[in-house]
Amino acid sequence: MLRNPTMKDVAHEARVSLKTVSRHVNGETNIDPALADRISAAIVKLGYRRNLSAASLRPGWTSKTIGLVISDLANPYYSTLARAIESVADAAGYLVTIASSEEEGMRHDRLVDRLMEQQVDGLIVVPPRNAGRDWSDVASPIPPLVFLDRPVPFADADAVLADNAGGAREATLALVSAGSRRIAFVGDSPDIYTMRERHAGYAAALAEAGIEADDSLTITTAHTREQAEREVGAVLRDGSADAVIAANNRSTIGALLAFQAAGRRLPLVGFDDFETALLGSPPVSVVSHDIELMGCTAADIVLGRLKGDTSAFTTRVLPTQLILRGSEKPEPA
Amino acid sequence: MLRNPTMKDVAHEARVSLKTVSRHVNGETNIDPALADRISAAIVKLGYRRNLSAASLRPGWTSKTIGLVISDLANPYYSTLARAIESVADAAGYLVTIASSEEEGMRHDRLVDRLMEQQVDGLIVVPPRNAGRDWSDVASPIPPLVFLDRPVPFADADAVLADNAGGAREATLALVSAGSRRIAFVGDSPDIYTMRERHAGYAAALAEAGIEADDSLTITTAHTREQAEREVGAVLRDGSADAVIAANNRSTIGALLAFQAAGRRLPLVGFDDFETALLGSPPVSVVSHDIELMGCTAADIVLGRLKGDTSAFTTRVLPTQLILRGSEKPEPA
Helix, strand or coil: CCCCCCHHHHHHHHCCCHHHHHHHHCCCCCCCHHHHHHHHHHHHHHCCCCCHHHHCCCCCCCCCEEEEEECCCCCHHHHHHHHHHHHHHHHCCCEEEEEECCCEHHHHHHHHHHHHHCCCCEEEECCCCECCCCHHHCCCCCCCEEEECCCCCCCCCEEEEECHHHHHHHHHHHHHHCCCCCEEEECCCCCCHHHHHHHHHHHHHHHHCCCCCCHHHEECCCCCHHHHHHHHHHHHHHCCCCEEEECCHHHHHHHHHHHHHHCCCCCEEEECCCCCHHHCCCCCEEEECCHHHHHHHHHHHHHHHHCCCCCCCCEEEECCEEECCCCCCCCCC | CCCCCCHHHHHHHHCCCHHHHHHHHCCCCCCCHHHHHHHHHHHHHHCCCCCHHHHCCCCCCCCCEEEEEECCCCCHHHHHHHHHHHHHHHHCCCEEEEEECCCEHHHHHHHHHHHHHCCCCEEEECCCCECCCCHHHCCCCCCCEEEECCCCCCCCCEEEEECHHHHHHHHHHHHHHCCCCCEEEECCCCCCHHHHHHHHHHHHHHHHCCCCCCHHHEECCCCCHHHHHHHHHHHHHHCCCCEEEECCHHHHHHHHHHHHHHCCCCCEEEECCCCCHHHCCCCCEEEECCHHHHHHHHHHHHHHHHCCCCCCCCEEEECCEEECCCCCCCCCC
């Protein structure tokens, strides 16, 4: 058979009605076992494969796919999130189509449109640093939508965030407790919600501790590990700061590389745990939240909506945890 | 309009024929600009969205999706690969649906079937450690297929591999040059092609150097970072080895954790570079290949096949590079 076998070919081969094949293929179990066996044998013999794209014209059809737009799949933060979502989706029979926005709004919008064209059943998106169009301008129907890691002013969606401000406050107070007074905040652009929140927590902690904020110690140009390394290197050289709070994993690693190059270090607390944090000397203290839990929560929400959950949209804020491993303290004199 | 707008609604709104809307929506440019403008305005006004699932019944339709099955998206090796593939695919207008086999053949086979049901245009797969069915048992048509990182005895596919044996040979000879004689090989199961190849390269180097191989120094139970840490910890305690070659990134990090816990280290060369390798003291020497190049090459091959490349199937073997940073040498006495 040169063309692809059809359900009709299977019915002919198995000597049953087309309707019986259709019921079997669509998972109905109330079928005479002898017929079911004949159908299975015919499917194997002919190499029949259900064509979901044709099936998609049936009412009630779904693509069984979740669309996920993250910033950059090569960043371990996002690949860990993606893996958790994929795991939960797979257990429910869904595939995940993943796309990286590279923090660009137009790219993000284009990817969202492509995913909706493919009729994904649900969408989980990390809103990009450079916002694109408003979600209210997206033509409905929009599938169940969850904003991850960063919120968006759009009412018809759920959101899962971490307590960024609370975590940064705790980290800053830990550095103050260990004796630091001039704490540099090193991170990415304040256009990113998590950065603004972390900076707000840092500022609140300084105010609480009665330390006057010095704007020159807020560095928000560390978009990459290399930039963070340069910025922290400059701070080390000019002696302007006596501690560093690194507001994401790339900044933390950049700070560590700067310390290594200079042969000395400042007290440091990072954001987001990383696989080799334990290998630092001293091991690296971090503010961390359960990234896997965040991914699983988002996937659970989308799947719940697909199963018919019509409760009010919510924003869940997951707690952060301060893990002190030693790097928050000054070098022994 | 409560139901989704159709192409017919757009035609009505724009006062043009259905055929003209269809030609516009399908990207034909030879259309009266005034009509095209009216159609665009009607599309925006009605919120019309092309339904690719309905379109899929047209001859020549493609889902514009590449299916990718890797072992574990949370492993930076695979997320880097996935990111490179996604990048190349996106530039050509393709989305990537990613699934993790967790090294299980049955899971891998199920995911491949799901991706083919979704009519992905091409498939890139990392064959799992525990092989499932033969590819010759998969019902055709199989879309253009590329095996990544590990080969499969199946003639109708391309493959992209790294020179694992060559890299391991070089790493072992570097440890020998630095004075080691009893080199432990620490890695994952020999059921994995890359592990077998790396072990073969290690064995060949020992033979070349006139060192008799000692089977007790071959450890292939390091499936996780924790297991690698335990195995290397045991080697440190019993003094059976005077160096370690760690056959993947998880084993390398496990070895470093074991060294840290023991407060002393053995000469070490790892496989696969990692973000914080430079932070080791000394920085960690590794055998590395260009993971991004491997991903891009696989994506280019699939896209080439989709564009009609019918040349003979090939296996491309990418070179590895030995990056010596200091950890290959013994601790100063």
